[in-house]
Amino acid sequence: MNPNAPLRTKPAPLTRSDRASLIKQVAIVFFGFLAVGLPLPPIALYMHDQLGFSAGMIGFAIGIQSVVTVLSRHRAGTLSDNHGARYVIRLGLPLSALAGLFYLLAASAPLAGEAKLALLIMGRIALGFGESLFITGAMSWCIGRLGPQRTGLVMSWQGIAMYSAIGLGAPIGLALYAATGFAGVGIAAALSPLIALGIAYAIPDVPPTGHAQRTPFYKVIGLIWRSGMVLFLATIPFAGITGFMTLAYLERGWSGAGLALTAFSTGFIALRLVASHLPDVYGGARVAMVSLAVEALGQAMIWLAPNPTVALAGAFVTGLGFSLIFPAMGVEATRRVPIEQRGRAVANFIAFFDLAIGVTAPAVGYAAGLFGYGTAFLIGAVAALAALVMAARG
Template identity: 45%
Template sequence: MLKEAHVVRQLVPFSAVAFLGFLAVGLPLPVLSLYVHERLGFGTLVVGGVIGLQSLATLLTRQYAGRLSDTRGPKLTSLVGLLFASLAGLFYLLAAVLVQHPGESLALLCLGRLLLGLAESLFITALAAWSIGRVGSEYAGRAMAWSGIAMYAALAVGAPLGLAIYRAAGFGAVAACAVLAPLLGAAAASTWQAFAVERIAQRTSFLRVLRMIWVPGLGMALASSGVGTISAFLPLRYSMAAWPHAGFALAAFGAAYIVMRLVLGGLPDRLGGYQTGLASLFAETIGLGLIGWANDPLIALAGATITGLGYSLVFPSLGVEAMRRVPGENRGLAIGAYLACFDLGLAIAGPGAGAVARSYGIPCAFAAATATALSALLLICVDWRWLRKSGPIGGRI
């Protein structure tokens, strides 16, 4: 069995490439709501739709990404995804050029979001499958934890950096950075040795994989839906309350998320997915509630930090439970199905929170996010208690 320090050394390069790729998401994300609302003049429902469009595209392409990774190999899949992420940045650049034409600019942003959704699906799915193949399935939780570290490090760094670049040089400069970062990741990954693709007579269908993992998958969808409201509306929550430093709140969320993963990322492998996941979902619920009912920016900052601490281990915790239910030769498809549940939550979060915000105000959007996190907590609690009574999962597949 590999020692944990060696496992981490094996995972760091994958995490670094995923970080560079996900900067194409993290740098523009806090800027998009401001650009669409303040520069192009569209309302909160359109803002939510633009934010959620990427996750919808990712959701619809997870099956393709997982199958491609299993059949053509994770190296090819990740390189194609990283190049598409860079191409999405070019659509953002064109949208910035057409800022005086709001309709055309919005259309280009939407095209870029769709392409970025496909790109994320390809490179995140493939890099996750590649890293688990490198360290072994017994470290699946640790591998998924480091994949998430990369994603939220890109958000933690990208959020304040993207806002700073936007204030200093405009949306076009943010887009240019989003073009460059995934190209650097592709250059690094292109030097790695590819794994041989395992050939088997028949592969499990995507729908069967979804049936195997539907409970942890639905829990992940509900949890990510709650947190997706932070990505879409935390900058506007601060802006409309006339609070300063929205970027710091986003950075605090990402930093708390990363620290928790670095310090306690092995808990799902050691203690069990559901045991760790229940505690994490409880903290996420408390943090989102604080943001919704905050009357001071420090309370909202505390809420973002607590949400980051709680949500940090939800993904690997429920992911460990999902991976236990699927044969190893279908790892890419299983990761794709599980990530599709994650995407579903984010795709719902943008327009759903936008509709609530338009009707009842932005604080109520965070109250709705709190309710979804609480629903995930209750679902996992019920399934965990049922599993303890019915015996091992392996006998039920």
Template identity: 45%
Template sequence: MSFPEQSRAAYRQVVALTGALFLSYLTVAMSLPAVPVHVVQHLGLPNAAGGLAIGIAFLSTILTRGIAGGLSDRIGGKLCMQRGLLIYAVACVICLTSSWGTLPNLTAYTVLIAGRLLVGLGESLAMVGMISWAIGLMGQPQTGRVMALVGAGMYGSFAVGGPLGMILLGRTGFAGVMAACTLLPLIGLLAIQAIPAVAPSPGRRESFWRIIGQIWQPGTVVGFQGVGFAVLGAFFSLYFLSRGWPYAGLGLTCFGLGFVAVRLLCGHLPDRIGGTPVALVSLGVEACGQFLLWQAYTPLMALAGALLTGLGCSMVFPAMGANVVKRVPPHLRGTAIGGFVIFQDLAYGASGPLVGLLADKTSYSTVFLVGGVAALLAMTLTLRLHRAVLIAPA
């Protein structure tokens, strides 16, 4: 599709920002399989310690979204993103030092936890700063397109980062993985230096919780949508293994293919026809995918359900993100984005453990019933938002 000539340069700049975000998220994705192996096999600590080393970064991300949003509003998205990329690099250097053989194991683990906490802060600053900066470059009417690119960069990095991290771990050890993770955000930092900054908009600042009060409805939609991805990521392989099916590793592959394809092909739709219509259709597709997983009696049906889930989940975040940005003035955009992303973070972080309790008492297929019901609840709330838009005065 085409868009105005004057937007082409800005679009290319946003694509470059997406590339830098992709590199920063490779840092996260490559470390996911490497960190628990390092903790358990090299530091000799239990599996729970490995899980904590992974989860602490996501907790840090949730707790610092508001900080990142406020900083982006005060100093601008470019400086915010640059600081995030630098913090990524520093965090990975700290994690690298935990592999030094001269450190006692508990000391090395403490150093690793400190580095992982900083990784979460870097992720918050880089992502929120990038979105705010990109919207400033493209203009608010292109918010949906911007957020679609962001998601493509993020999930593309997770698609390749995990396998790449395991390959590096086998060939270079944990120190080699962390050295690569240190370089990646620095390369991204160099790549964005020439892109012009967008000055922060003047205006009266408001409290983070006041902004949450304005955006909680689209945020809740994204939270419910995130349940489907969370349960698929946590339980798809176990679901297949419990039934003795092959191809257990292809669940996230099918999800990712559908997700990225829709982001690239349909990223313009929220800006063209509105966020709520796009979200309604997307959530319906996600619900179908989850219910198909719930009732699947062959591996092919289940893989089709994973693909449908990816197709459906893909556009909900940019569709609702466009809705969020319209609710606040430009000088509060970063704060709103930071608050909005928290809803998705919470869904990703809480769904697995909570639904896992249900799986222990029933079966793995039941978790996808929960994902489908969550998508239907999101559809209900989205329909209310759509009706509100229709009756709102022009």
């Protein structure tokens, strides 16, 4: 990553056909990812308030999904390269819907708390496999359709879909939880991937890009690890907000945690709507360095917030900072690999995001048990600064 690299030429405007393809893929990611975002705050509240589990166990249950996703990403990328992106989308979305059914069973079955926890974990595992497949397929499909010169644009809009699902899913999930209990959350989490599946059946595939032989995992990682590590560190603040903002508000005696999550997504989406082309034009490193400084500021604001208004502003600033990290580092990662390994590069790059979620949730949960839930945002600020140093040295 060279922040002094010359500017690149802005890609030509999208054709009508390209825009239609992008919209369909964005819709698939949005409805598929609702199954990820919608249950996140309710799972924490359900486990804390009704099942009585500790912060560490809550973190484990949230994070196990990302651990599974990390372990299956490379395989998802290989399947996408060898069999086509739509193939893996159609595998992943039903698995994501299955997770909602496990949540529903956990909420409604007359079982002990430990058995309900087991069902929740089974749902998180199913969602881990499902998300690995459909996100990898959607991004590989769209890059293949629009061209590698639009990698930053594709990842920006796919990310808008993902974090819109987080921002809208969080308050929807909390509202469903308040009105119908955790069972209603499970039903909604099962239905949303099925909507995405219907869209996926209506679109054509792009030809597979890979070869029959298997590409070793270490070879792909060797090409993208630096970009991936910047993404890993930059994702820790996001993981802290989605997993522990609600509990931090409760600990401080505040209301409006769902609004704070929406503020994060508002900042995230607003910047992407006007600046999604920047990584393709200026290069990933330049964009990432500015973004990481902003993200660290937002995390410090939440950590030190004396009232919910400052915390709300900090969530918004964090969203602005995190907005372009994923596409910026995605540009850096995918340009280092040949086209026949694009699916694997995309999959393993995204795995650094998943790994950050999987590591952060239990680690921050443990720290929160010792020092309070606000610790999540101090950790996030330090992680963003560390990513900034790594990007500058790259």
